[in-house]
Amino acid sequence: xxxxxxDEPAPAVADADAQPAGRQRWSIMRRVxxxxxxxxxxxxxxxxxxxxxxxxxxxxRTVGALTNRQVSVAGDFQLFFDPVAIKFxxxxxxxxxxxxATKPMLFAADRIDTRISPWSLIFGKRRLYWLDLxxxxxxxxxNAAHTTNSWTFDDKKGGKPLDFPSIDRATVTGTTxxxxxxxxxLLADLKIDDIQSADxxxxxxxxxxxxxxxxxxxxxxxxKLLSPDATVARGQNKLTLTAYAxxxxxxxxxxLPTIADIENVPLQVRATGRNLAELLRIIGVVxxxxxxxxxxxxxxxxxxxxxxxxxxxxxxxxxLSGKFTVxxxxxxxxxxxxxxTRTLDIVDVAPFIGYNPDxxxxxxxxxxxxxxxxxxxxxxxxxxLPVDDMGNFDANxxxxxxxxxxxxxxxxxxxxxVALKDRELQISxxxxxxxxxxxxxxxxxxxxxxxxxxxxxxRLAPTPMGRLLAGFGVVESGTTGTIHxxxxxxxxxxxxxxxxxxxxxxxxxxxxxGSLSARNVxxxxxxxGVFAQRMFQHQLKEPVALNCGLVAFxxxxxxxxxxxxxxxxxxxxxTGRGGFNxxxxxxxxxxxxxxxxxxxxxxxxxxxxxxxxAKPSLDVLSPQLVARAGSALGxxxxxxxxxxxxxxxxxxxxxxxxxxxxxxxxxAGAQRTTKGKPRDDVGNxxxxxxxxxxxxxxxxx
Numbered sequence: 001x002x003x004x005x006x007d008e009p010a011p012a013v014a015d016a017d018a019q020p021a022g023r024q025r026w027s028i029m030r031r032v033x034x035x036x037x038x039x040x041x042x043x044x045x046x047x048x049x050x051x052x053x054x055x056x057x058x059x060x061r062t063v064g065a066l067t068n069r070q071v072s073v074a075g076d077f078q079l080f081f082d083p084v085a086i087k088f089x090x091x092x093x094x095x096x097x098x099x100x101a102t103k104p105m106l107f108a109a110d111r112i113d114t115r116i117s118p119w120s121l122i123f124g125k126r127r128l129y130w131l132d133l134x135x136x137x138x139x140x141x142x143n144a145a146h147t148t149n150s151w152t153f154d155d156k157k158g159g160k161p162l163d164f165p166s167i168d169r170a171t172v173t174g175t176t177x178x179x180x181x182x183x184x185x186l187l188a189d190l191k192i193d194d195i196q197s198a199d200x201x202x203x204x205x206x207x208x209x210x211x212x213x214x215x216x217x218x219x220x221x222x223x224k225l226l227s228p229d230a231t232v233a234r235g236q237n238k239l240t241l242t243a244y245a246x247x248x249x250x251x252x253x254x255x256l257p258t259i260a261d262i263e264n265v266p267l268q269v270r271a272t273g274r275n276l277a278e279l280l281r282i283i284g285v286v287x288x289x290x291x292x293x294x295x296x297x298x299x300x301x302x303x304x305x306x307x308x309x310x311x312x313x314x315x316x317x318x319x320l321s322g323k324f325t326v327x328x329x330x331x332x333x334x335x336x337x338x339x340x341t342r343t344l345d346i347v348d349v350a351p352f353i354g355y356n357p358d359x360x361x362x363x364x365x366x367x368x369x370x371x372x373x374x375x376x377x378x379x380x381x382x383x384x385l386p387v388d389d390m391g392n393f394d395a396n397x398x399x400x401x402x403x404x405x406x407x408x409x410x411x412x413x414x415x416x417x418v419a420l421k422d423r424e425l426q427i428s429x430x431x432x433x434x435x436x437x438x439x440x441x442x443x444x445x446x447x448x449x450x451x452x453x454x455x456x457x458x459r460l461a462p463t464p465m466g467r468l469l470a471g472f473g474v475v476e477s478g479t480t481g482t483i484h485x486x487x488x489x490x491x492x493x494x495x496x497x498x499x500x501x502x503x504x505x506x507x508x509x510x511x512x513x514g515s516l517s518a519r520n521v522x523x524x525x526x527x528x529g530v531f532a533q534r535m536f537q538h539q540l541k542e543p544v545a546l547n548c549g550l551v552a553f554x555x556x557x558x559x560x561x562x563x564x565x566x567x568x569x570x571x572x573x574x575t576g577r578g579g580f581n582x583x584x585x586x587x588x589x590x591x592x593x594x595x596x597x598x599x600x601x602x603x604x605x606x607x608x609x610x611x612x613x614a615k616p617s618l619d620v621l622s623p624q625l626v627a628r629a630g631s632a633l634g635x636x637x638x639x640x641x642x643x644x645x646x647x648x649x650x651x652x653x654x655x656x657x658x659x660x661x662x663x664x665x666x667x668a669g670a671q672r673t674t675k676g677k678p679r680d681d682v683g684n685x686x687x688x689x690x691x692x693x694x695x696x697x698x699x700x701x
Contacts, residue, residue: 044081051089052079067153069106070096085129086116097150102180103139106150110135110174126165135174146183170195177208183304183328188212188221217282219245245282248273252299269308270296276315277351283326284333284392288351291316291358297323304328316357317345317405324397332422333393341399344414346406354381354496366614372495378585379613380497387423387447387494395420401432410435410467423447437463437484451492454499458487460509465516481514481546486665489555501558501583508665511549511567545570548659554667558583564668564682568657571595575681578609585613594681 056077064071075091095107115129141150142159149159172195179188190210206225211218223241241252254267273279276290295313299306309323324337350360355368365379372381401414414432418425427443438461446453466479487507493499549567553560558581565576578589589609611617657679658672671679 048080048082050080053077055079067095069098069153070094081118082115084118086118086121087114088116089113097139097141098143100143101139101141101150103141103178105137106139108137109133112136120165128165128167128170130169131167131172132170133172133175136172137176137178139178139180141178141180142182144182146181179212185215186212187214190221214245215282215284217246219243246273246278247275248279248282250279264300264302267299267301268296269299270294281389284389285326285335285395286386286389286393289356290351291348291361295320316348318348319343332391335393335395335397337395337397337399339397339399341401342403344401344404346404349404354383369614374497377612377614378497380500380582380585382495382497384494384498385445385447385452387450387452390420390423390425390447393420394422404432434460435463435467437461437482447494449492451494451498453490453492454503455490456487456505460485462512465511465514479514479516481511481516483509483511485509491558497583503555503558503582505555506552506563507555507560508550508552510663510665511546511551512663513548513659514546516544516546548657548662549574550662550665551576552665552667553579555582562589562668562682564671564679565589565591566657566662566671566679566682568659568662573657573681580613587611587613587616 053076056073059077059079060071060073072094073090073092074094076089077091078087078089080087089112090109091111093107093109093112094105097103097106111132111134113132117127117129120127139150143149147159152160172192174194175192177188177190177192179190180186188210189212190208193207195206208223209221210223211220213219221241221243223239225239238255239253243250243252249272251270252267254265271279272292272294274292276293276295277287280287293313293315295311295315297308297311299308301307304327306326306328307323308325311323312319312321314320319342320339321341322337322339324335324339327334327336347357347361350357350365350368354372355365356371359368359371366377369378369381370376372383374380374382395418397418399414399416399418402412404411404414412433414430416427416430418427420426423446425443425445425447427441427445430441430443432439439458440461441456441458443457444455460483462482462484464479465481465483485508487505489500489503489505489507491499491501491503493501547568547570551565551567552563554563559579560582561579562576565574567574572593572595574591574593576589576591578587580587580589587609591609609616656674658674658676661670661672668682669678671682673679
């Protein structure tokens with residue numbers, strides 16, 4: 001008989017079987033955990049008993065594989081939990097540098113004994129309970145491309161900033177650090193003072209001393225960590241540093257986020273020394289020499305840029321402020337600057353011409369020129385351009401100057417832009433105000449050519465002569481005349497003297513109608529009769545009318561000839577012949593004044609200006625004047641003494657000048673009389689004398 005179907009549950013035997021299975025799994029888990037704990041205890045016990053010395057070679061292999069460096073321990077080695085902190089002890093430990101480094105070892109120490117928090121290894125917040133380091137040596141280097149460093153163990157990640165763990169207690173003795181930076185071209189060897197700390201407290205400043213080389217310049221330095229307690233706790237790092245290099249002192253102070261990280265950190269920098277050029281030459285930047293200087297600024301380093309802002313200070317007797325940035329970009333450093341000076345002493349301008357300012361201040365320009373190698377009694381310096389150094393950097397500099405402190409010529413409102421790129425120096429535009437007139441210049445120096453090629457274009461806007469020449473004894477009162485001109489010269493040479501010695505071009509200064517002090521005009525005309533008359537009548541300051549005037553020279557291979565010199569006044573026509581040599585600095589000029597009206601006791605003979613730029617001489621007793629004196633003596637003997645006066649009478653036959661060619665700065669050949677006839681008394685652009693025969697002026701033409 002079959003039984004009917006039923007939906008009743010299965011017998012309870014299945015539940016009985018499931019419960020032993022659950023208990024079995026739990027039992028297994030307890031056994032596994034217990035086994036692991038037992039194993040850990042056994043391992044801990046083994047490590048504690050053996051001090052983990054048997055792990056020395058596995059440690060060397062494992063750490064070496066993880067860091068891609070060779071790791072070795074020459075002496076005793078211990079690695080175990082004591083009791084829960086990881087104790088690491090090694091004698092003669094060595095960690096190698098990468099193959100590209102200049103030194104074989106990244107880290108070496110006679111002994112290192114430390115306790116490490118295991119949790120800090122898991123969570124990345126590295127902490128040492130204590131550190132005892134003896135005779136540690138660290139070598140920190142950047143590779144040649146500055147893309148990675150020796151303390152970054154994975155080249156693919158690039159160069160990481162140097163970081164340190166927090167340390168509760170430390171005893172550090174005999175530690176040295178070597179740092180090599182390919183970008184800065186810096187090598188430093190440092191020795192750190194011994195450190196003893198407890199409970200994360202050092203309690204006093206930690207110092208270091210060192211020496212090194214930056215861009216081939218040796219230096220020494222001392223530094224102090226003013227907040228070592230904050231440093232070991234990975235807090236703020238207040239640092240002061242003083243370095244000495246090439247007669248300069250540099251002081252740096254700031255607060256760093258980590259002990260070796262200055263990226264985007266404001267640092268206060270102060271520099272003092274005998275010559276600012278010596279300081280900047282350290283980084284390959286060339287400027288003219290200066291006298292003693294003292295500058296302070298805020299420095300922020302960002303990538304390859306080192307920005308100096310809020311700069312202020314002095315050089316010589318001048319002030320300087322502004323900002324500049326040094327970018328260490330291969331193959332050349334680049335400098336960008338915005339500078340301002342309220343008062344610039346004229347002595348501090350001397351280096352821009354090639355003089356040593358200290359010699360100028362103490363002994364004058366002649367001695368300063370001699371110090372550059374110039375011949376005796378010369379003015380033009382022979383200081384060579386630093387052509388090799390000019391190829392090391394590019395520059396864009398804008399500089400403004402309020403006033404130039406000068407006894408003779410008042411200069412103000414200087415505005416100059418300087419650009420240097422691949423040995424091509426452009427000083428343009430250069431503008432300044434001089435005696436209520438304006439000067440504009442464009443200067444080009446191409447040092448890619450050897451020797452360098454120089455082009456100078458200097459333009460003088462109409463300027464009152466009274467104030468312009470006031471420093472030379474000219475009376476401004478009663479002088480309304482102005483002067484304007486242009487100098488265009490080009491030549492080849494690596495110094496001012498060298499390129500002027502073969503310069504070609506033209507120099508012209510035009511004087512439109514105006515009035516001049518009687519004292520100045522009569523002295524230049526040597527009209528003895530009128531000058532004496534006015535002297536006795538106390539009329540020296542009575543103005544004399546100036547119709548027009550032109551003083552121009554044409555330079556050929558350094559020899560400049562009058563082309564022409566002609567000044568037309570109400571009473572006289574002044575002309576000049578001769579010239580000067582920019583190479584030898586010799587001068588041989590002759591001036592004469594012909595009266596338009598009858599004048600008694602007029603010299604009527606050339607007055608010579610001879611000698612050299614540094615030592616000119618005035619030749620008043622010319623042969624013509626001596627001949628007149630002889631004639632006067634003969635007349636006095638043959639006739640009567642009053643007849644001698646006839647030898648000094650000017651009949652007043654001078655031909656008035658046409659002002660058109662003069663005011664247009666035309667050459668001698670284009671000059672005319674007021675009747676339109678060519679002038680025969682201004683030469684043809686070469687130094688010559690009367691009679692149509694050319695005179696050899698001091699052998700310079």
